[in-house]
Amino acid sequence: MNKLLPPNGRLLIPMLACYLPLSVAVAAPIATANAWPTRKVARPTAVVTGKVTDDKGEGLPGVTVRVKNGTQGTATDVNGNFSLDAPAGATLIISSVGYTTKEVAVNDQTTLNVSLASDTQQLSEAVVVGYLTQERQNVTGSVATVSATEVHRAPVASTAEAIQGRLPGVQVVNSGAPGQTPVVNIRGLGTLGGASSNPLYVVDGLWIEPTSSAGRDVNPADIESVQVLKDAAALAPYGVSGANGVIVITTKKGKSGIPAISFSASGGIQNLVRRRDLAGAAEWATINNQAHDNAGLPRLPYAANLPAGIDTDWQKEFFKQGSIQDYNLGFSGGGPNSNFNISGGYFKQDGTVIGPKFERFTVRVNSGFNRGRLRVGENIQLVHASQTNLNSNLNVSPFMDVLRMLPVIPVYDSTVPGGFGIGNDNAVTYGTNPVAEQRLLNNISTNNRVLGNVFGEVQIFDFLRYRLNLGLEYHGFHDQLQRKYGFWRYKDATTPSNYSDAQGNELFGQAENTLTFDKSFGDHNLTAVAGYSRQQRRQEYTRGINFGYGTGPVYYWALDAGNQTPQVSGSNYTQTLESVFGQITYDYDRRFLVTGAFRRDGSSRLDLARQWGNFGAGSVGWRISKEKFMENVTAISDLKLRASYGALGNQYLTGPYGGSYLYQSVLNQNANYVLGTGQVIQNGAIQTLLPSNVTWETRKTQNYGFDLALLENRFSLSADYYISRTGNLLTQTTLPLVVANAGDLPYQNIGLAENRGFEFKVGYADDRNPFKYGVTANLTTLKNKVLSLNTGTAENTAANYILSGGNDITRTEAGYEVGSFYLYQFDGIYQTGDANIPAGLAAGDVRYKDTNGDGQINDADRVHVGRVFPKIQYGLNLTASYGGFDLAAFFQGVQGNTIFNEGKYWLERTDDNTNYEAGFSPWTPTNPSTTTPRAIIAGGTQNAAASTYNGRYNSTRWLEDGSYLRLKNVQLGYSLPKALLDRSKYIASLRVFLTGQNVFTVTKYTGYDPETVGTGTLTRGVDAGSYPNLRSFTLGLQAGF
């Protein structure tokens, strides 16, 4: 009985506090840590002075000089000089970003001159893998990296957009909607929609779960580096949360030295790249008349007689020029024992169609503090974002409505309540006036977020440290729908003006305790981590709606202002995760590399009986280039072979209540009915179908790869081959209607899907001459396939596929891709005199392939066609600089996929009143087209069957090649010479730049944009009018002070 009560103690912070070390223990390490150095410093000290220079002998400013195992430290001045109190016999650690850190014993010297070698080794960057940071050369998993420079090139709101195409194995698909969250899939799609397919983001140690929308709000300007973890070895530390890959984002930290002020600003214009060439009123009328004549129906009055003075170009009315602005101001600095970075950003995008816009304010404060064995730091970002969403009526995108609306309907019509043209009996269409749709409904989402973490680290021994990492994501959201009075569609029901106000908040907290052991035994180097963590996410949500706000023009949008009693609804959920984990890396002489990781997770989202799972992976590497026999092979600077294998989970279930309670069968208490003479509502209750054994998905990945660097690392090549299989797939298999499920289909863990592919990244960079240049190219192949999908019980009767989309346009089943198109095959047009025209059809009608040869065209003739996932995706990045000029061009593309072009369907179906493409030429006896059937409107008295038969939605007639090549980004910059700036005294650096985004696209696709986000996991190849990507040109400047 107790189980049925809401859990107590829902406050997150107190709860998480329970998972911190015992409070006594918390106090202890800090106190002790402070005490240790004091005890150690009972020795005489002496002043050491010196100068730090680079390898050319120039003084280096801002270099950190500190005493090893001590508290003392300082930084060099502008000329590279320093002065420090150091105990006798101390060792100084001298470090600076971009240089190899050096340790120098003071001995009895009082003056020390040190020269630092610049660290030019590209391959020795630090890579965060789980709970460890490794040098790139020692990494044996598959990890892809993008630098800050590349991230910052794109004038976009989110990190995912910024890295699109730059990494092998990472598929990012965008729309052009302001404030959108791109679809990111790492190594194909390992889910069938029952669980999230998004990666986990880890921002400075804070987990942003795949089900959270916070990834969008990390300001790309704050980013230092982005790493994508792809194989099991790299992901194993994330256990049941790691199956779909992890994107590790590290934000900028302050650097010791002179405090720096930076400012950047950019702004420009955005436009939709392509417009369709649509019929004007006269051309439209000709074809529409044909369609009515062929159906034996009277012509539409406005097609029979064109109304004077109306010839609306709906694209022109709906599309507009958009703009983009991005400003960032930062302050950073630090000394030997502390650092800080404060930055503020403002981003604004005004959409390219009437309505949508996005605005975001961000503030970030990162700081760090060292004293002796203690390190404390925090990274926090505050975000306020406001988005005006694109409205779709009845799930039809306005990008489809501009194709449906007739040119004989005016945009504005004062005779219609609300003032917008919606058609009438003279000009019938079921398209929605896209302008009215945006103007009459204001759909605003406002978010306030805090994203951040605080950590403390204690170096217990030289080889052992403890770290406590507390992460927090707070998300307060407010969604408002302000519906003014008025019609936006022909024959719409009268909707009173109404207002919906939804508010809620989400609080995610994590507490991670880790112990890290790090020691070398001769040539044996060992690092090991053991940890324990807890996470909790809570969401609360309340929504009110009220009606009757009058007919304008002034509205008061408050729930109380409506003339009815507001209706309210709301819900809440809690999710928890508890984990223990371990991670180990070992190498022998930096030649033989071994890693292993293990994580045991317990998740509240999963069936009690299967709440706990064990995950793990191992990898091995061999750095051949370190072998003795390679010593004389000078051309090869690095060569490493690697292999890994392991299993990860996906606990991010989707569905009601954030997927929190899918295994619990609940009663729906709202099956209400009115009874009695007073017609009073009585509650009815029904049982939902019992989902069984809902648990995590398991993804097992094997990975084989090598890294090669030649010519002193100027040339590099990485290649990987992987086979990844997701089992226990959480699916919502299509059920017979007789089963009588209402609401979401029940979730079942059935099925196995595979992704496999090659990934290559090759680069060449030469910066030895004043003319510096570089080329990086990446290429990914992907093959996605469902291997099995059945309930494992009675296979003969069991549902073994999932239908999805309008008219069940895709069918996911064994042997085919996830979301594979399942269509009637267009097979030409019946011509006059053809002998085999089926009853009800005539010459000029569509011929579909009779796949099973039974003489009938019906559902049994549908087949799997096309390809949802590109065979190949690639990126090519070219950079060059000379003097103050720098130029970068980035091409990106996909090859070998097909797209269902719903726009084409709307323009060519003819059974419904829509507009047509200019030059649209349906079959007539005198124009016997072989590709376009005769125009025929539905509901006629003759050949009624032909209309919907010809206009079939789920046919290959609308399927097109989705390959494209795009100049995604091009940037030309000019940095003012330092000599010139020195005269100003205030400006340290200044660069101006011009950026073009989505400059041009080469494709055969005839829709607005071949890059379509689809309409869901199982319908991702369907372009149902997703907001096309935008071409933008921006001008910007970056300045340092």
Next chain:
Amino acid sequence: MKSSILTRLGLASTLLLGATACEKNALDQVNPNQPLVELSWQTSDDAVKGSTACYAGLQGVGMYRRWLNFAFDIRDDIGFSQSPWGELRNFTQFVQTNYNFEVPYNIWRDHYRTIFRCNQVLDRVPTIQGMDATLQKRVLAEARFLRALCYFNMVSLYGNVPLALTYSTDLNPTVPQGTEAQVWAQVISDLQAAQVDLPVSYASANVGRATKGAATALLGRAYMQNHRWADAQAQFTQVINSGTYKLTTVYTDNFRQTSENNSESIFEVQFSDVTQGGNDSGDGPSSSSSQGAQRSQFFGVPGYGYNDGEVRPWIVNEFLKEGTTTGQRDPRLAATVFYNRFDRTQFPTALPVDADTLAYGVGFLTRYKSNPTNLARVYWRKYQTDYYRTFENFDSPINQRIIRYSDVLLMQAEALNEQGQTAAAIPLINQVRERVGLADLTVAAFTQTTLRAQIMHERATELAGEEVRWFDLQRWGLLDTQAGVNSIIPRDADFSNFVVGKSRLLPLIQTDVDLLKLTQNPGY
């Protein structure tokens, strides 16, 4: 020094191990929003809630809220559609290329959802301990009645449908496909059982639930569809002799919100406008789900509704065939349709223009004078809300009458006539005629054959737009022969698409044909 190392080691282990949970069951999160299923079917209150949920199924969009009105009243020869939604229009004209088309798909889906709820009650309620035995029996009988009503519709629309009769949460159930005869047998046996335990009437709070009379009348109707005239007669006799029902004085009381569940009403689907705006999209009911009907929005005249369904003009002339004893037009004409009463070209009659064909407060002629096309059309008025408001929306509060007493009287007359008792049939018909002021029929004037034709006329005028005409056409055998279909075509050209041997039944829904391996209906 040594103690320091020990301290630190101790500290390290404390840090990891000390992180013990203070809330042991943090992973055991229970849905705080809805009760778990384990809670249900414990008390008599649970049983009643379960039965209420069965009735709620009748309000589904694929049931009486919207689509049954199309499947019955627009596909028959009185209604037709000029909807700009071509696929819907085709559907009403016996053309359907997509066997998962939304309209028949939702009808199928919502009937099986209601059947599921009934099966649930039939399975679970008997397990409830300590429940009042009479109430328990009543709840079970209500579920049987509603299940029978669902299968009555299903067999009339689709024919050979799967017979789901047991409660199961198996996601891959084995559900046998029934033949038409098997489905009818099930309907009859459910109604026979329901009839026994249903009460004659309810206290006011429960008015609207199925009664003994409802089960008996529906059972009679089921026998009628199977031409079991004597069996039908026996049922109708019970209804008539019960004394529970009598015709209302005013015909229109049967289609108004203010006179629901009246003396003529035998069973109604209850609608209300208390909850507005919530649109049950098919995802199952929620607290904001509307309790209203959408017929009046979809059939509403231009300017007020979608007029996706309208009326063939012949029915107006059917009414105009005879006037009342005082020389007026049959009052049921104005109650049934909106039409241009001045149009004597399309509607030739010597009868005077009646006073009451305002459409939403404005005379029909005035309203559509400027649009000759609309002026010549005939629209549904029965179940429209224009008698009390000046707009239509998705939340009409008017109950839909499933069986009313005048229908029983006319069915009884038909049952008697078919058994050769023509003379006994006529007084029953006269009861229906007298209410609206028509002259009595005389026994001497009719043979069995001519009375059969007269009953067809009486049913068309009395019951047009009440979702029984489709049953009538089936029962009269007009859909089984080309001659029968040819006799309909002059009234409704849509029937020129009707293929004998095929179009009497809708195609079975493709999803279930695939997943349950059903045999598709002939011709599809």
